[in-house]
Amino acid sequence: MVGLSCLHKRTCKNAQRDAGVTALRVHRSLQPRQRSSSKPSVTICRDVPYATKPRTVMDIYVPSQTFHPPTSTTQQAIQNTAKTSGHHVSEQGVAESKQLPVALFCHGGVWATGAKWHYAPMAKQVAQAGVLTCVLQYSLYPDALAPQMVDELSQALTWTFNNISQHGGNPNQVSLVGHSAGAQMCAMALLHRAKALSKYKQSHEGSSKSGQGLAQDTQLPAHVRMPANFIGMAGVYDIETHYQYEYGRGVAELSTMKRAMGGRLKFPTQSPALILNAACGGKAQVKLPGLAESPAGGSGWGGRLAALGKAVQGRLPGFMAAPSVTTPNPTASRPPANPPAQAVSAPLNPAPAAVEPVMPFTLQEAEQLPPVTLMSSTADIIVPWHQSEEFHQVLQACSLATQHRVYHDRSHAGFVIDWTGPPLDSQEGWQNLSEYKKDLICKIRSPC
Numbered sequence: 001m002v003g004l005s006c007l008h009k010r011t012c013k014n015a016q017r018d019a020g021v022t023a024l025r026v027h028r029s030l031q032p033r034q035r036s037s038s039k040p041s042v043t044i045c046r047d048v049p050y051a052t053k054p055r056t057v058m059d060i061y062v063p064s065q066t067f068h069p070p071t072s073t074t075q076q077a078i079q080n081t082a083k084t085s086g087h088h089v090s091e092q093g094v095a096e097s098k099q100l101p102v103a104l105f106c107h108g109g110v111w112a113t114g115a116k117w118h119y120a121p122m123a124k125q126v127a128q129a130g131v132l133t134c135v136l137q138y139s140l141y142p143d144a145l146a147p148q149m150v151d152e153l154s155q156a157l158t159w160t161f162n163n164i165s166q167h168g169g170n171p172n173q174v175s176l177v178g179h180s181a182g183a184q185m186c187a188m189a190l191l192h193r194a195k196a197l198s199k200y201k202q203s204h205e206g207s208s209k210s211g212q213g214l215a216q217d218t219q220l221p222a223h224v225r226m227p228a229n230f231i232g233m234a235g236v237y238d239i240e241t242h243y244q245y246e247y248g249r250g251v252a253e254l255s256t257m258k259r260a261m262g263g264r265l266k267f268p269t270q271s272p273a274l275i276l277n278a279a280c281g282g283k284a285q286v287k288l289p290g291l292a293e294s295p296a297g298g299s300g301w302g303g304r305l306a307a308l309g310k311a312v313q314g315r316l317p318g319f320m321a322a323p324s325v326t327t328p329n330p331t332a333s334r335p336p337a338n339p340p341a342q343a344v345s346a347p348l349n350p351a352p353a354a355v356e357p358v359m360p361f362t363l364q365e366a367e368q369l370p371p372v373t374l375m376s377s378t379a380d381i382i383v384p385w386h387q388s389e390e391f392h393q394v395l396q397a398c399s400l401a402t403q404h405r406v407y408h409d410r411s412h413a414g415f416v417i418d419w420t421g422p423p424l425d426s427q428e429g430w431q432n433l434s435e436y437k438k439d440l441i442c443k444i445r446s447p448c
Contacts, residue, residue: 019417020118027120033062040064041423042127045167050136050159056152058136059116060167061127063100099170100132103444104160104227106153107416108180108234111260112141121419128424129441132169134160138185141260146185146270149260154189154223161222175444176227176370179416180383181257183235187272187391190230191361194368197224201368226370231443233375233415234383237391238274239267245384265355273391276398279361284390284397363398371401373443375415375436382412407436 033043045060103126107114116135123133138144138152161171178186200221236242239261246252261270268274277284374392376385385406395402410418415436422429430438 019413022420023118023120023417026124027059027117030061030120030124042124051152051155053139053152055137055139056155057116058104058134058156059120059123061123061133061135062167063127063130063132099165099173100130100168101173101175101445102132102134102160102164102169102171103175103177104134104136104157106136106138106156106176106178106182106186108178108182109140110256111146111149111181112256114140119416122416125419125421125424125429125437126441126444128429129445131441131444132164132167134164141256145262146188146260147262150185150188150192150270153185154193157189157193157227158222158225161225172228174227175229175231177231177233177440177444178235179233180412181236183232184237184239184270184272186230186232187235187237188270190226190369191272191275191359191365193224193226194365195361197226197368198362198365200224226368229371229373229443230369231373231375231440232388232391233440234377234380234410234412235374235388235391236383237272237387239271240264240274241390242383242387243267249381267355268358269356271358273394275358275361276366276391277394278358279363279366280394280398284394366398366400369400372403374402374404375407375440376404377407377410377412377415379408379410379414380412405436405439409434410436 030044033045043062047057049057116137119135123135127133136156138149164171176186246255258264374388376388378385388404392402392404421432
C-alpha cells in the first residue's frame, strides 16, 4: 500500500510537471498580436496592465478567425438565448455584431500561488473557439489578503468593460470565469459590485433593471456594471465549511487559506454563500445526501454522487472534524477519528458570536447579480462538489438565476489544466472535446 501510494504521488507530480512544461511552451509559442506576420489561429497581448500593482496584469488571447462549433439541442438552446441586438458601432469603428464574446478568467492557487501563463493551453483553446480570452493575475498572499485580491479582480473587470472593444471584444458579452479560490474571489467581487450598483440605481431615477439586463446597459458606469454571467469552477463559497474539510484531510494549517483570509474569525466576511443566505433571511436549508445514503448504483442524487462518499471515506480514512472556532487553545488535540456518518456538509448556521459578521447585504442588492453557472466534480477531493451545491441552493433560495453542473471525471486541477488536443478551430477539435469543455465554451459564447 505504501509503495502504491508513493507511485501515485510520483505519477501526480510527473503529470503536474508535464502540464507546467506544456503550458510554458504554449505561452512562449504564441505570437504577439502586433508583430504577427502570418495568420495563426490565436495571437496574444502579454502583460496588459489593468491596475497599478506589480502583478495586476493580464494576457489577452485574440482569435484571428471565428469558428462556429456545432451544437447539440441543449447547447443550441443556450446559444439562442442572449444574442446582442442592434449594430452599434464603437469609437474604434468595430460593429458590435462583429465583436467577439469575452471571457475574463481568474485563476486559483490557495490565494498564494499561480501565474497567468499556467493557463495558456486552456486560454488558447477557448480563443480558438471564437472567444476573446483574458487571463488575469493578482497580488498573492503574503503580499496581499483576500479583500485586496477581490478588489483587484473587480478593477480587472472594470478595465475590461472600458477597454476590451479595442481588442475586438464585446463589452456587453463578458463572462467572468473563476476556478477554485478564483471562483470565491469572483463571487465576492460581484457581491460588492451589486451593492454599489444598487446604491447607484437608488440615486439615479429611471433605472430599475435587474441584474440580468445590466450587461447590456452601456449607460452604467463601468465600475458598477455586471458581466453577462458568472461561471464558477470547483469554487470555495463557504470558507468555514471548507476549513472543516481541510482539517479532516490534515492540511488546514498547511493551506494558506486561513492566513490569506486574515484569520479564522474573518471567514464569514469572505464567504459568498453565508452573505447571500443572510440576505434571504436564512431561507437556504441545504440538503445533501449523507454518506450512508449514497449507495453505489443507487438512483437520484445518492446514486449520481456516490463517488463523493468513496472519495472522503475511502481515500481519506480517519476523516476528522476541526475544533470549534471559539476554542481558546489553537493547539488543542484533535477529536477522535472516524466520526459517525453524517451529511457531507454542515448546514449554513449563523456565525458564532466570536467571529466577524457577514457584510450587510439585501435581496434588492442580490437581484443585481448576473446569472450564475457552477461546475463541480464528484472526483474532486480538493474542493468537493458540495461547496458548489451549497452555493447553488442559496442562490435558488434568493430566487436568482443559477445552474449547477456536476461532472464525474474531473480532478480539481483538471478543470483548467487538461486542455490539450486538436485545435478547436476545426470540426475534429470540437468533436474531441469533453462535456465540461463544451459546456464552458457554449456558456461563454452565449450567456443566459
